[in-house]
Amino acid sequence: SQKIEQNSEALNIQEGKTATLTCNYTNYSPAYLQWYRQDPGRGPVFLLLIRENEKEKRKERLKVTFDTTLKQSLFHITASQPADSATYLCALGAARQLTFGSGTQLTVLP
Amino acid sequence: ETGVTQSPTHLIKTRGQQVTLRCSSQSGHNTVSWYQQALGQGPQFIFQYYREEENGRGNFPPRFSGLQFPNYSSELNVNALELDDSALYLCASSLMENYNEQFFGPGTRLTVL
Numbered sequence: 001s002q003k004i005e006q007n008s009e010a011l012n013i014q015e016g017k018t019a020t021l022t023c024n025y026t027n028y029s030p031a032y033l034q035w036y037r038q039d040p041g042r043g044p045v046f047l048l049l050i051r052e053n054e055k056e057k058r059k060e061r062l063k064v065t066f067d068t069t070l071k072q073s074l075f076h077i078t079a080s081q082p083a084d085s086a087t088y089l090c091a092l093g094a095a096r097q098l099t100f101g102s103g104t105q106l107t108v109l110p
Numbered sequence: 111e112t113g114v115t116q117s118p119t120h121l122i123k124t125r126g127q128q129v130t131l132r133c134s135s136q137s138g139h140n141t142v143s144w145y146q147q148a149l150g151q152g153p154q155f156i157f158q159y160y161r162e163e164e165n166g167r168g169n170f171p172p173r174f175s176g177l178q179f180p181n182y183s184s185e186l187n188v189n190a191l192e193l194d195d196s197a198l199y200l201c202a203s204s205l206m207e208n209y210n211e212q213f214f215g216p217g218t219r220l221t222v223l
Contacts, residue, residue, distance in 0.1 A: 100154070
C-alpha cells in the first residue's frame with residue numbers, strides 16, 4: 001500500500017540554522033510533490049510545488065529537492081526564525097488527488 | 111480577493127446524528143476538495159467537486175456525501191456519525207485548470223460524542 005513518511009515527529013533547531021525536513025514515500029508514482037505549512041487550528045498553507053521532472057526548486061529562504069529514484073524529497077529552510085515554527089506537511093499529487101504525510105513539527109529556538 | 115471560508119467553526123454532535131459542513135471557495139475557483147484531518151495526522155482526501163459533479167473520491171464510505179452549487183460553494187454531509195468521525199474537516203478550492211494549487215480554508219472542528 002502507499003506510504004508517506006516524514007522524518008521525526010518533532011524537530012528543534014536554533015535560530016539562524018538551516019532546518020532540513022524529509023519526506024519518503026513507497027508504492028507511489030507522484031506527478032508532483034508539494035510542501036505545506038500548518039499552524040495550530042488553521043488550514044494548511046501552500047509553500048512550494050516540484051514536479052517529477054524537476055530536481056530542485058527555491059523560493060526565498062525555502063528550497064525543496066525531489067529524487068524520484070530514492071523516492072524522497074528534502075525541504076530546507078535557511079536562516080530559520082522563530083516565526084518558522086509550525087508543522088510542515090508534504091503531499092504527493094497524482095490524478096488530481098493529494099496524499100499527505102503526517103507532518104513534522106518544527107520549533108525554532110531563539 | 112476573498113479566501114476560502116468554512117462554517118461552522120466548531121460543532122459537537124452525538125453518535126448516529128447527521129451533520130452538514132459548508133465551504134465557500136475562493137473567488138474565481140471552480141473546484142472544491144474536502145479533507146478529513148485527525149489529530150496528529152495529515153489531511154486525508156475525501157472527494158472533489160467540479161461543475162457540481164463528484165470528480166474523484168478517496169477511501170471514505172458512502173455516508174460521506176457532498177454537493178457543489180452553481181456559485182461553486184460546497185457542502186459536506188456525513189450521516190450516521192461515528193466516534194472516529196471526530197476530526198478537523200478542511201475544504202480547499204482551486205481552478206481545475208490549475209488543480210495542483212489548492213487554497214485551504216480554516217476548517218471545521220467536529221466532535222462526535
